[in-house]
Amino acid sequence: MSIMSHNGGAVIAMAGKNCVAIASDLRFGISIQTLACDFPKVFQMNERCFVGISGLTTDIQTVLAKLKFKWNMYKLNEEREMSPNVFANYFSTLLYEKRFGPYFTEPVIAGLNENNEPFLCSMDLIGASMTANDFVLAGTCNESLYGTCEAFWKPNLEPEELFETISQCLISSLDRDALCGWGAIVHVITPTEVISRKLKTRQD
């Protein structure tokens, strides 16, 4: 019945040694009906800042359009791009502005700041934000994801290890959630490159 589980979906981000990884499932569905299996919920703002948004799909799309608007205006006015923590703060403000009629989205922001240090942030649908140095997540299987992440995450993972860890955590939880799954996409962000990989999961 909950609006946040109408479309389903999960996003997760983890920090490693001078790198971050962000991933989401690929399902787009309306209630019990799955309509697409190529619908990522992670979006790139630039090579160092990614945002994953879970929740009601129409609000994901609307909020993303608003974020792009503000990102572009900031870039034109300030002649530089938003850093991940500035972006996270802006996102939080955007959500709180709709405090009494919110966007049904729970985002996760992952990026590298100017010193190539990992930055992770998640927030609830009205903008209460939390930064973490291990992992952040949101979605319909969030309780399960908390379990797998606590179990598998450890500090200072190299990019390849981080990829393995985040993938295993995500897949284990997706498989037990009816509203998430149908594949996953993982982006690993390092100071020099972004590696994106698609994962094949149980197609149910």
Next chain:
Amino acid sequence: MARRYDSRTTIFSPEGRLYQVEYAIEAISHASSAVGILTKEGVVLAAEKKITSKLVEVSSKTEKMYQLADHLACAVAGITADANILINFSRVSSQQYLHKYQQPIPIEQLVQQVCDWKQYYTQIGGLRPFGVAFLYAGYDDYFKFQLYQSDPSGTYGGWKATAIGANNQSAQSTLKQEYRDDMSLDDALKLAIKVLSKTIDSTDLNANKLEIGTLTLDPVKGPRFQIFNENRINDLVQQCDIKSKRDDDDDDEDRNLLRSSGMTTK
């Protein structure tokens, strides 16, 4: 006689003129000049920088040219403070269009929106017009590269080559003589420098007095606006000077002439 009818924007004079608008246009002819040239490879915008004191702390990369969107840029002549308002309006307007239609704003649409606003200030409210003229350079999928000019009355037009600001008539006549439809971007850059060298009052041109930008289409990244840095401008000025000096020389310099016209800029 004119004095009775020129203090308010919202009234016509007996001869059917709007004096405030004309005075605004006059204000721009005292501003430093800007030139725009359209080619199939891109649009060149070049402008004269007002000589600034060494004490000025530069806050923005450019003084006369501004990027309005990924595919749009403008050069300004006139009152800077007025220009800043309209530039911000253009930027917000472009993003609103992108938000609504998920597509970059067609250049003419943006020019019309700014001009509608400029016209508003010539008719309503008793506020003075904006004392700014713009040259807009842009690329869209409908008409490819385009160059537009707008003035304080809100009139705009599409151009192949045009100039605004001080000495714009002499700039326009030079452009009329030398512009060719099939010019390359390099040719246009050299022509822009040539035109500015005639309209600027100083004896020598260098990067301190010039601002140059090009709007081109990268096959992968899409339209982009680039401001030339000091070295690039100085190189360009040097190449143009070589060419114009050799133009004046005798025929035994023919070989050198051929060499310089075949040279490409960086």
